[in-house]
Amino acid sequence: MALEAGGVPTVAVHTHVFARLVQSVARANGMPTVRQAFVPQPVVGRSPAELRAYIDGADPINKRSFIESVIGGLTHPLDDKDLTGVSFERATPRLLEPDTEDNLQALFIENRWTDFQPIVMPTEERVAAMLKGTRRAPDEVVGRLRPTV
Amino acid sequence: MTNTIRVHDPRGYPPKVTGKRLAPRLDALEGKVIYLVDCLFDNSDAFVEQLRLWFSEHLPGTDVRPVRPKESWVDDPALRARIEADGDAAILGVGL
Numbered sequence: 001m002a003l004e005a006g007g008v009p010t011v012a013v014h015t016h017v018f019a020r021l022v023q024s025v026a027r028a029n030g031m032p033t034v035r036q037a038f039v040p041q042p043v044v045g046r047s048p049a050e051l052r053a054y055i056d057g058a059d060p061i062n063k064r065s066f067i068e069s070v071i072g073g074l075t076h077p078l079d080d081k082d083l084t085g086v087s088f089e090r091a092t093p094r095l096l097e098p099d100t101e102d103n104l105q106a107l108f109i110e111n112r113w114t115d116f117q118p119i120v121m122p123t124e125e126r127v128a129a130m131l132k133g134t135r136r137a138p139d140e141v142v143g144r145l146r147p148t149v
Numbered sequence: 150m151t152n153t154i155r156v157h158d159p160r161g162y163p164p165k166v167t168g169k170r171l172a173p174r175l176d177a178l179e180g181k182v183i184y185l186v187d188c189l190f191d192n193s194d195a196f197v198e199q200l201r202l203w204f205s206e207h208l209p210g211t212d213v214r215p216v217r218p219k220e221s222w223v224d225d226p227a228l229r230a231r232i233e234a235d236g237d238a239a240i241l242g243v244g245l
Contacts, residue, residue, distance in 0.1 A: 001169070002224060006233040009172045013196075013242030022244070030168045043243045044191040051192075051199045067203070074183075074238045075175050085168025094162045098153040113159045122157040 001029050010034070011073035015041040016060045030085040035073030037066055095124070179210040181237035186228075189221035193243045200240065 003010045014022050016038045026034045038061040039054040046054075059069040096104065104121055108114045120126060131138045175181060183204070187197045197215050204213045216232075218225035232239050 002229060003232060003239050004172045005169055006229065007172045008233055008236055008239050009174050010239045010241065012244055013240065014244050018244075028163070028166060030166045031171065034171065039196075039243065043193065043196055046192060046195075048195055048199055051196045052202070054196075055199055055203050067207075070240060071178065074240075075177060077174060078171055082171040085170055086166070087168040088163070088166040090163065090165040092158075092163050094158060095155045096158050098155045100151050100153055104154070104156055108159070121154060122159070123154050124157070127157060 001026070001031050001034055004031060004034060009074050011037050011070050013037050013039060013070070015039055015043060017041045019061045027086060030087060032086050033079075033082045035069075036061075037069035037073060038062065039066060175238060178208055178238070180212075182212045182214065182235060184232045184236045184239040185213055185215045186232075186239055186241040187215060187217045188241055188244045189217060190243055196243050200242065 001010075012022070012034070014036060018041075019036075019038060022036060023032070026032050026036070038059050040057075040060060043051065043054075055066055057066060058064070059066045062069045064072075096107070099107070101121055105119070108119060109116065128138070136142065185197050185201055187194050194217075201213050201215055204211050214236075216228060218228050
């Protein structure tokens with residue numbers, strides 16, 4: 001997407017099982033219509049002939065030939081959605097609705113927000129106290145998670 | 150009265166997103182420089198090579214240039230600058 005922002009038309013090729021993830025990443029980056037072409041999973045372990053068959057075959061997500069996805073992605077004219085992207089305000093609440101500690105414990109387990117080990121409920125005061133235990137600033141980004149499933 | 154507390158949502162706090170436009174598309178690929186970016190996943194080099202061969206067979210008038218970033222999943226500013234400087238288009242594969 002950085003190349004698109006730099007003025008270079010781009011198509012990203014993915015395996016089909018990651019379609020939902022990569023489309024979500026594109027949306028989260030403000031470019032939901034970024035061009036993507038898909039081949040079947042897996043690529044790992046496939047011979048050159050098998051990979052060539054992917055290229056000559058169908059794009060299982062876009063429902064056309066893979067090559068049409070690639071060439072069309074680089075040459076098909078843009079529409080209004082391509083020119084504006086999509087914007088989101090930071091509207092999601094940072095905190096959950098207030099509840100009892102017991103109910104929140106149950107909520108975390110119900111939603112599998114824990115690995116089922118005992119947890120300390122992250123109130124703002126407790127998180128602030130925890131962050132005093134490091135020399136790093138509370139708002140410092142210490143790492144970014146790569147996309148995963 | 151039961152005491153209630155408020156806690157951070159463990160799903161995180163999504164950032165504000167600003168929409169971005171796509172780059173203008175090409176009228177045709179003939180005569181254009183197309184970078185094939187190998188994303189360095191297992192066997193992606195073999196896939197990129199097959200894609201290069203497809204272009205050489207079906208669109209021989211394109212100048213297709215396979216390239217590799219320094220690392221997988223990490224921006225390579227030098228490579229990006231090179232593509233932006235003399236590339237007309239890019240195909241990245243195979244990601245994920």
